[in-house]
Amino acid sequence: MLENLPKTYNPKDFEDRLYDYWNKNEYFAAKVNHDKKPYTIMMPPPNVTGNLHMGHALNNTIQDILTRWKRMSGYEALWQPGTDHASISTEARVVDKITKEGKTKEELGRDGFLKEAWEWTELYGGNIKNQLKKLGVSCDWSRDRFTLDDNMSKAVEEVFIRLYDKGLIYRGDRIINWCPDCATAISDAEVEHEDSHGHIWHVDYPIKDSQEKITIATTRPETILGDLAIAVNPKDERYKNLVGKIAILPLVNREIPIITDDYVDLEFGTGAVKITPSHDANDFEVGERHGLGQFIVIDEKGYINSNGGKYEGLERFEARKKIVEDLEANGFLNEIKEHDNSVGHCERCSTIIEPLISKQWFVKMEPLAKPALEAYYKGELNFVPERFGKVYVNWLENIRDWCISRQLWWGHRLPVYYCDDCNEVIVSRTTPDKCGKCGSDNLRQETDTLDTWFSSALWPFSTLGWPENTEDLKYFFPTDVLITGYDIIFFWVVRMVFSSIEQMGELPFKDVYLTGLVRDSQGRKMSKSLDNGIDPLEIIDIYGADALRFTLITGNSPGNDMRFYNEKVEANRNFANKLWNATRFVLMNLDEEVVANDFEIKDLEQEDKWIISRLNDVTKEVTDNLDKYEIGLAAQRIYDFVWDDYCDWYIEMVKSRLYGDDTNSKELAQRVLLYVLKDINRLLHPFMPFITEEIWQHLPNNDGPLILSQWPLYNDRHKFSQAEKIIEYVKTSIKAIRNARAEMNIAPSKKSNIIFVVESEEIKDLIVNGKRYFLNLASAEDVSISDSKEGFGEDYISVVLEKSEAFLPLKDLIDYDKEIERLEKEKEKLEGELKRVKGKLSNEGFVSKAPEAVINGEKEKMAKYEDMMDKVIERLASLKKDK
């Protein structure tokens, strides 16, 4: 007898303990090992101050499954963890904190603020890592990285300088997306467009020295203050006579020209557009084309500046209100219409974006996008599911230059210095002493920092020691697969690809697996504002990490959103409990000295061969599905095998041997039970690492922990087709007998003889040899063979099988009418099947064109159904005659 497990599965008893055990023994560690092939996954670094949510739980579970599977398959598997400094969001939170303490950034100064930020980071930065550990992630913590670490910063600086030297980074006055609340520029990717219902105002601009006027349409009347022209389409007949004239800006009386530009849509609005180059991206371009210059009227906090005359000091939306009032009061307002349009919001704080002219740093995207597109077109980059490749292509083909400078302090400061005497711009790895051009030492470093995504774009190689050509880099790069959410393709996937091609000369990964969103049970996106987020840690606390992991990866397919139900987690917890109890059963029937030896194939009984053969197939199916990133299907295969094949059938079939007197048979059953259970735990380990390791540690004859054990392989010698056929026949027969008894409402405890009338020697042997299956699983008191049906009248239930018929003497328990009804139903079913099969086989096209195997299959089915049909009809006739 072996040490047994507690009666109920209680994950809290061992999950934390096992995680510590793995971690302390350095089983997650990956080292350069040229005897093995490397397998590398880079964890998308979560925000250092963030908390674990279901999205993290999902994609980290997938990464862990792949890592554990490959590790067991003999690869040197590196899963690289780390965190992201998340410049804008962390800075905002630190600002909140100091604001509460009555301090401001300006008071603290850059160094003081950064000190606060580091303290904050050290205080909260560990959280998410500990939360991930609860999930069971087997990443190599000894390699933990943070995007602001010295070596990571070195990589950032190196890339900046290389791109600058190549002319791919430039500084310029451009129209950018400005968030007045975050007080920084942001990139196009960080702007979220939302449809909003608003108004469009038609405003009359008088024409100078004339009684005429021109009516423009605008959704942003406050920008009238910054107008530098009015544009019409050159083909527009309506305004031909006005082109070249001067219009007078209402309220401020500034003079602006009327120009033509193809950009103007004849159909839209009034066909006349006010041009505000400093506050609208389109107008900026029109302004460039016509040399209109700039006239900034809204400042960085979103207030009207001194160029706004009497409106100076008004907040932008206050100004809009006031200006509309004034326009109306002075008779300039022609019309107000309802209007829907899409308005850009800051991705982080939802503030409406203000397009502003500003001096910022940009990455020139076209030369970088080109090879990234080529790699995709050449098929070197695969998306799972494939359709996301189009999203990638679409973004890259329409890409605009990337604004990388941020007016923030928490981040990588640009390695840029300005000479205040001659305005020279110096980009340097080291702090320069004096200006190379004029020799002045009046230098100051750029105060801006880089977009967070600039550093995470380098993650696949910066974490491995780049720009040094380290052994790690040579061995583990490029990585194998990236697993992340589809919402992050633009921010991160694209940028890693072009950065890697540019710096490393190759792609950072071959495959990109994109997960869907985890939604709440009503299908809503989990969000802070709705307060409908489900905390993974709470779920783990109640059901265990294994159940949560299994829930997240089953019942859905890659890239599709899923709903989260507690009932689903509960079902998977129940599955864990099922395996737990199957293990208890095996352990309590195991003699350690017996299972110390292996079994010989020649000794195996039919059900042993059957379960081993099934296991063999399942091994292949699980592996093949993992290979294809069909994680959910892989998990489903092993789930079904454990519950249906192993627990419901094999264990039940083998019980009589375990309790019987045949020592050889008994010991063999023990060995096979253990053998299959071990492979089950191996196959299930990547999905449910905790319970499987815990069980494993209780099983005899282990050489080491499960996490380091060998992934099972398909084995030709373990394919037993004949045994599969036999057991399938037995299972079908048992189910048919159970069904018939249930239909007659006969309790399982009410046992009866089963007398088989068989039609072939093969079936006869099968029944004789398989007697014990029926004794155990079909409530049989005894099983016998009869040569004829003679004498089996209405005192018997008849169960029609393929090539045999079973008779159950249940005299007093049989309801005659019900039995007739049951057989009629059976007949109807067979009629349906026969109609279908015959229809197919009588179809000329089918017989001449379908593959032979398919035709033969149908023929076999027809023979089987006809055989059974004959018996049902005969039985019905004889019953009715008897009555």
Added chain:
RNA sequence: GGGCGUUUAACUCAGUUGGUAGAGUGCUACCUCGACAAGGUAGAAGUCAUUGGUUCGAGUCCAAUAUCGCCCACCA
């Protein structure tokens, strides 16, 4: 405006080379038999959104329509 996706049992979803529709939950009936009631046995439940097409054969491939949803976009 462009692109993409969803539509399968009461609910949530699988269904990958086209060959008799599956799971979990829920529901019905029965079962405290020595792994498990977080269980067992049996069962009911689907014109696979609609309409065409390709094919011997379509949930699966193609087209159109409807539906709900997502992404992108410089409609002032």
